[in-house]
Amino acid sequence: MTSSKSIRHWKFTKFLSNKDYIFNRSYVLKFVSSKSLGNAYKSVSGWKNYKVTPLLSLNKLKKNLKLKNVFYKDESKRFHLKSFKALGGAYAVEKISKGKKNIIISSATAGNHGRSVAWGAKRLGLKCKIFVSQYVSETRVNEIKKFGAEVIRVKGDYESSLNECKKLSKKNSWKIVQDVSTKNYKLVPQLTMAGYSLMIKEISKQTNQYITHIFLQAGVGGMAAGVVAGVAKYFKRIPKIIIVEPDRADCVLQSIKSRKLKKIKIKKESIMGGMSCNEMSYIPWQILKKASNYCVSVSDKNVAKTVALLKDKKLSKNSIIGGECSTPGIISLVSVCNNSKTRKLIELSEKSNVLIIGCEGNADVKLYKQLLSKGRK
Ligand SMILES: Cc1ncc(COP(=O)(O)O)c(C=O)c1O
Numbered sequence: 210m211t212s213s214k215s216i217r218h219w220k221f222t223k224f225l226s227n228k229d230y231i232f233n234r235s236y237v238l239k240f241v242s243s244k245s246l247g248n249a250y251k252s253v254s255g256w257k258n259y260k261v262t263p264l265l266s267l268n269k270l271k272k273n274l275k276l277k278n279v280f281y282k283d284e285s286k287r288f289h290l291k292s293f294k295a296l297g298g299a300y301a302v303e304k305i306s307k308g309k310k311n312i313i314i315s316s317a318t319a320g321n322h323g324r325s326v327a328w329g330a331k332r333l334g335l336k337c338k339i340f341v342s343q344y345v346s347e348t349r350v351n352e353i354k355k356f357g358a359e360v361i362r363v364k365g366d367y368e369s370s371l372n373e374c375k376k377l378s379k380k381n382s383w384k385i386v387q388d389v390s391t392k393n394y395k396l397v398p399q400l401t402m403a404g405y406s407l408m409i410k411e412i413s414k415q416t417n418q419y420i421t422h423i424f425l426q427a428g429v430g431g432m433a434a435g436v437v438a439g440v441a442k443y444f445k446r447i448p449k450i451i452i453v454e455p456d457r458a459d460c461v462l463q464s465i466k467s468r469k470l471k472k473i474k475i476k477k478e479s480i481m482g483g484m485s486c487n488e489m490s491y492i493p494w495q496i497l498k499k500a501s502n503y504c505v506s507v508s509d510k511n512v513a514k515t516v517a518l519l520k521d522k523k524l525s526k527n528s529i530i531g532g533e534c535s536t537p538g539i540i541s542l543v544s545v546c547n548n549s550k551t552r553k554l555i556e557l558s559e560k561s562n563v564l565i566i567g568c569e570g571n572a573d574v575k576l577y578k579q580l581l582s583k584g585r586k
Contacts, residue, residue: 213273213523219511221544222456224551225504227465232450232500237441240492241402241434246442249403250410253300256332262286262408264415267565270524270539274546278418278562282408285530285570290328292532292569293408293432294321297401299329301386304400306333313338315383317371319428319483320349321572322388327358329386338383340374342367344478348575367486388431390491398492402435408566409439420448422557423564424505424538427452427461428486430493432568437500448564449555452497452504453541455479460489461497462504470494480509480580483534483569503555505541512536516577517584519567530570532577538565 238246253259263286267279284293302314310333316326317340330337337358341350342365350360361377363370371387378385390398412420423440425433433452440447452461457479464471472488479485489497515536519529524539542563545551557563571577 213269213518215514216273216543217547219540219544219547221505221507221541221548223459223462223504223506224545225462225466226554227501227503229468229498230502232447234441237438237496237500240495241399241406241438243442245399245403246406246438249300249400250407252303253296253404253407258288260286261411261415264412265525265527265529267524267539268526274543275559276557276561276563277559279542280412280416280420280562280564281525281529281567282412282564283529283567284408285532285535285567288328290324291572292321292324293405293566294325295328296404296407297388297431297435298322298325298386299332300404301397301400302326302329302335303333305384305386305397306335310334313381313383314386315374315378316340316386317367317374318345319367319485320345321483321569323353323358324349324356324572326386327353327356330358331356338377340370342370344482346573346576348573352572388490389429390493392491395492398431398490402431402438402492405432405435406439406442409436409443412564413443418562419446420444420564421561422449422451422555424451424453424542425566426484426534426537426568427454428458428484429488429490430461430497431490432566433501434493434496436566437496449502450500451541451555452501453537454504454506455481455484455537456506456508458485458487459504459506460487461501462506464489464494465498465501465504468498480512481533481537484537505545507537507540507544511540513580513584515539515584516580520581521585529567530577531567532569532572533580534569535567
């Protein structure tokens with residue numbers, strides 16, 4: 210059985226204060242409008258089997274770190290898809306298909322986004338083609354196939370799979386539903402982010418405590434920006450926003466540091482596969498370059514341990530199934546608290562109500578089992 214004592218030694222890799230921080234609700238909602246957030250909530254909350262995901266208390270962790278509350282939004286329960294991604298891609302499919310039945314949906318994915326798109330297409334009876342790189346596990350591919358999508362494997366990394374998706378979609382007039390935005394591709398990613406903001410709408414009803422800090426995982430930044438948009442619309446008080454990334458893929462931290470969108474080189478993929486991204490999405494960059502207070506990067510070292518701590522009730526009263534991408538929020542919170550300088554700087558105290566997004570459950574069952582057994586050693 211794993212013990213929670215060792216967390217006292219956890220450290221982050223990098224910590225950065227954003228010199229350009231300024232949270233302005235109307236600036237944020239210029240990029241993902243308040244109306245689009247409301248529309249997303251109206252649609253998704255009306256879907257069959259919609260259920261608000263639990264807002265759990267990591268009550269043992271909060272005691273250990275001497276904080277008032279550590280809330281954990283448990284997205285492992287989201288629509289049986291086991292990830293917050295169910296809110297984004299599937300909603301975008303619904304919006305762009307506009308009730309038509311004769312269109313074919315396509316997307317490139319590292320895993321969870323593709324599942325959401327495939328599930329969204331299946332819900333509406335649409336055909337779907339999902340492109341994956343050579344690095345996407347067979348388990349994740351099988352999960353996508355379960356929703357009736359055709360999966361096309363492409364040699365190379367995520368970018369290669371996206372290029373192939375674009376090429377074939379253009380040739381065959383398939384409708385691409387991609388969660389990554391560029392200057393010329395905004396609408397679908399905006400819809401996706403509007404879907405993610407449901408998490409904040411739900412939380413605003415699940416507690417009457419004011420959240421003081423949110424630790425937000427980022428890959429290309431879509432989830433973080435969607436949550437920030439939700440905060441701008443639904444929260445009465447603005448919490449401190451802390452962006453969390455794997456140190457092998459810290460494209461948000463590097464962009465904020467250099468005050469411009471920065472493409473980085475990933476030398477080795479992080480075990481947190483969904484977050485292993487080398488460049489931010491365009492709209493999230495516009496939002497996060499202002500709205501994030503701090504960036505933290507963490508190594509893969511404590512991922513397995515955290516999976517085990519969650520499962521073995523070392524952080525909370527009940528057992529929690531959190532996959533690899535659910536762990537870095539906890540790892541960075543612990544690491545920032547362990548360092549008296551950063552703890553003080555970001556004003557973490559006995560008065561703090563911290564929110565962590567438990568963004569996925571055992572979405573990759575095989576990897577989850579491996580991490581759990583490694584973390585228990
Ligand atoms: C499973 C999973 N995939 C991907 C991401 C990254 O999302 P995005 O690329 O929108 O920043 C996360 C969380 O940050 C995640 O938990």
